Amino acid sequence: MSVAPLFRALEQSLRCLPGVGPRSATRMALHLLERDRERAAGLASALVDALERLTHCNRCHNLTETQPCGICRNPERETGVLCVVGSPGDILAIEQSGLYTGQYYCLQGLLSPLEGLGPDEIGLPALFARVQDERPSEVVIALASTVEGEATTHQIVMQLKGQTRLTRLAQGVPVGGELDHIDATTLSQALASRTELGR
Numbered sequence: 016m017s018v019a020p021l022f023r024a025l026e027q028s029l030r031c032l033p034g035v036g037p038r039s040a041t042r043m044a045l046h047l048l049e050r051d052r053e054r055a056a057g058l059a060s061a062l063v064d065a066l067e068r069l070t071h072c073n074r075c076h077n078l079t080e081t082q083p084c085g086i087c088r089n090p091e092r093e094t095g096v097l098c099v100v101g102s103p104g105d106i107l108a109i110e111q112s113g114l115y116t117g118q119y120y121c122l123q124g125l126l127s128p129l130e131g132l133g134p135d136e137i138g139l140p141a142l143f144a145r146v147q148d149e150r151p152s153e154v155v156i157a158l159a160s161t162v163e164g165e166a167t168t169h170q171i172v173m174q175l176k177g178q179t180r181l182t183r184l185a186q187g188v189p190v191g192g193e194l195d196h197i198d199a200t201t202l203s204q205a206l207a208s209r210t211e212l213g214r
């Protein structure tokens with residue numbers, strides 16, 4: 016069986032996407048070539064443009080095509096609150112909530128000695144320098160609730176304790192979640208971070 020090498024190459028390239036296995040790569044390649052060549056061309060040029068023009072903001076490390084990024088240079092945003100996240104995707108998610116109006120600092124990953132990611136690799140020294148320089152009144156730590164996220168949060172707290180108010184996102188019962196479907200760890204975190212409703 017001989018399959019066009021360019022088709023195979025396209026399939027292989029699509030498999031770099033998260034969650035795309037061999038079968039979906041084949042389906043996607045066929046869809047782009049057989050059903051929607053126009054949008055496929057749009058996709059190709061959007062990808063080239065993004066790769067050429069998007070870089071990381073030199074202040075917060077978010078993805079941007081200007082220096083600094085739109086969030087960093089928006090004069091209407093609060094300057095005294097700094098939110099630490101683990102990836103540009105987390106900034107998108109928080110911005111979508113529309114409830115946060117402060118500044119960001121995006122780490123370049125989370126501490127993971129096994130993957131060779133230490134404080135320098137993920138940009139902790141730059142975060143500490145920025146806090147020392149700008150003296151925000153609050154640093155909100157919004158990192159994943161995983162072993163790596165907890166280790167990174169711990170390191171930040173150890174370093175910044177005493178310099179500013181440190182907070183983290185509440186952890187616990189998801190909206191729409193039934194208590195008896197929630198695992199014990201999540202439930203105990205929810206209990207520990209319960210909030211006052213009145214007295």
Ligand code: ZN
Pocket residue numbers: 072073074075076077083084085086087088
């Ligand atoms: Zn920025």
